[in-house]
Amino acid sequence: MSRTRSLSDIDIQMDKVIREVTFRILRYNGTGEPPTERDYTVPVKRGMTVLDGLLYIKENLDGSVSFRYSCRMGVCGSCGMIINGKPALACQTQILDLDRDVITLRPMDNYPNIKDLVPDLTNLFEKHRRIKPYIIRPDRQELDHPTREYAQSPEELEAFLQFTYCIKCGLCLSACPTVATDPQFIGPQALGQLARYMIDNRDANFDERCDLVDDVHGVWRCHFAGACTEVCPKGVDPALGAQLVKHYILKHHWFGMKKKVTQLIPETVSGTRREGIPEPPPRTVESTT
Amino acid sequence: MKESRGWFLFMIAGLLLFVLLGAHLIGMHLSSLFGISYEKTLSFSHVAERSANVAFTIFYLILLALALFHGSYGVRAILLELPWSQGRERIITWIVAGIGLLFFGYGVWAALAALGQKGVFV
Missing domain, CATH: 3.10.20.30 (Beta-grasp domain)
Incomplete structure (x- = not known):
C-alpha cells in the first residue's frame, strides 16, 4: 500500500x-x-x-x-x-x-x-590578466560610450559561449600536470579565456593575441592531458581552448590567417505606419496588471 | 624565433618520420613479405650495398635530420618544463641543439664514408 x-x-x-x-x-x-x-x-x-x-x-x-x-x-x-x-x-x-x-x-x-x-590565487589572476581578458577594438570611443550593438549571430556566439562560463575557481590549474612541473606555464584557465577572445568576432586584437602565449612557457607546453576539462565544475573545456589557440596561432603565423571582425549593426530604421490598416477592436476585459 | 615556428616544424618532422621510419621498418624488418629473407637483408654485403647507394644515403640523411630535430626538440621541451631561470633556458636550448648537430655531423660523416667505400664493398 x-x-x-x-x-x-x-x-x-x-x-x-x-x-x-x-x-x-x-x-x-x-x-x-x-x-x-x-x-x-x-x-x-x-x-x-x-x-x-x-x-x-x-x-x-x-x-x-x-x-x-x-x-x-x-x-x-x-x-x-x-x-x-x-x-x-x-x-x-x-x-x-x-x-x-x-x-x-x-x-x-x-x-x-x-x-x-x-x-594564494595570485598566480591564477596574473596569468589571466596576461591574456588581456577584455574586448579590444580601435573604436575606443564606441566601447566607452556605446551607441549601438556589434553584430553577432547566434552561431558566432555559440562558438565561444562555453568559455564565458569560467568562474576563475582555479581548479584547472590545480589539476594541470604541466603547471605542476612548470609553474611559469600559462595554464588552462588563461588559455581557455584566450580562445574565448580569439573566437569572439567583436574583438579586433587577434594578431597581438597570437603573440601573447607564443613563448617557451606558453601554449606549446600543453600536453593535452585533459585534466583541466575533467575537473572543471562549470563544464568548460579549457583543453579544447588550448588546442584552438595552437590552431589559430599556427594558421596566423604560417598561413597568414586574419580574423573577420564584426562591425556595429546599422542604424535602426524607425517604423512608418501604412495607410488603410484598420484599428483593433476595443478591449472587452480590463487588464489586471 | 617564435615558439610556434619550432613546434610546427616539430610536428611536420613527426609526420614525415612516421612515413620514413615506416619505410625503413618495412625495408629492414618486414622485407620477407617481398621475397627477401630477413637474414639476407641484414647481411654485411647487403648493408654495404645499400650504404654505397646514393638514393639510400640521401634517404637516411633525411631520416637522421628529421629524427634528430624531432628528438632534440622533444628533449628540450621536457627540460624546459623544469623550473630554470631564463638565462639557463637559453643555455639548455643551445646545448641540446649542439648535441643534435654533433650527432648529425657524425651521421653525415659515416654515410659519406660508406658512400666513398663503394669500390671496396661492392
Whole structure:
C-alpha cells in the first residue's frame, strides 16, 4: 500500500542524520611549519555538501579551520579544494555522493598555501590578466560610450559561449600536470579565456593575441592531458581552448590567417505606419496588471 | 624565433618520420613479405650495398635530420618544463641543439664514408 508523503515527512527526512563522516583536513598555520592532518566527525544529513560540513566544523567543533567560500552554489568559485584527491568545489560536492567514512580535504595543488584550505590565487589572476581578458577594438570611443550593438549571430556566439562560463575557481590549474612541473606555464584557465577572445568576432586584437602565449612557457607546453576539462565544475573545456589557440596561432603565423571582425549593426530604421490598416477592436476585459 | 615556428616544424618532422621510419621498418624488418629473407637483408654485403647507394644515403640523411630535430626538440621541451631561470633556458636550448648537430655531423660523416667505400664493398 503506497503512502503519500507530506511536506513535514520530507522535512523530517532532510533533518535526519544519515551517517557520521570523518573530515580529515590538512591543517597549515601559515608559519612555515609542516602541515598536519586533523580529524573532525561530522553528522551528515541528506543534501549536505562538503562546504556545509566545513561550516558545521567551523561553528561547532573548531572555529580556527580556515577555508574560502561565498555563494554556496557553484557560482563564485571560491571554495575550490582537493576532496578525496580530486580538485572540486566544496559547495558542489555532496557528502553522501562520496560514499566514504573518511573525506580528506587539502588545499589546491600548484598554488602557495596561505592557511589550511586557503590557497594564494595570485598566480591564477596574473596569468589571466596576461591574456588581456577584455574586448579590444580601435573604436575606443564606441566601447566607452556605446551607441549601438556589434553584430553577432547566434552561431558566432555559440562558438565561444562555453568559455564565458569560467568562474576563475582555479581548479584547472590545480589539476594541470604541466603547471605542476612548470609553474611559469600559462595554464588552462588563461588559455581557455584566450580562445574565448580569439573566437569572439567583436574583438579586433587577434594578431597581438597570437603573440601573447607564443613563448617557451606558453601554449606549446600543453600536453593535452585533459585534466583541466575533467575537473572543471562549470563544464568548460579549457583543453579544447588550448588546442584552438595552437590552431589559430599556427594558421596566423604560417598561413597568414586574419580574423573577420564584426562591425556595429546599422542604424535602426524607425517604423512608418501604412495607410488603410484598420484599428483593433476595443478591449472587452480590463487588464489586471 | 617564435615558439610556434619550432613546434610546427616539430610536428611536420613527426609526420614525415612516421612515413620514413615506416619505410625503413618495412625495408629492414618486414622485407620477407617481398621475397627477401630477413637474414639476407641484414647481411654485411647487403648493408654495404645499400650504404654505397646514393638514393639510400640521401634517404637516411633525411631520416637522421628529421629524427634528430624531432628528438632534440622533444628533449628540450621536457627540460624546459623544469623550473630554470631564463638565462639557463637559453643555455639548455643551445646545448641540446649542439648535441643534435654533433650527432648529425657524425651521421653525415659515416654515410659519406660508406658512400666513398663503394669500390671496396661492392
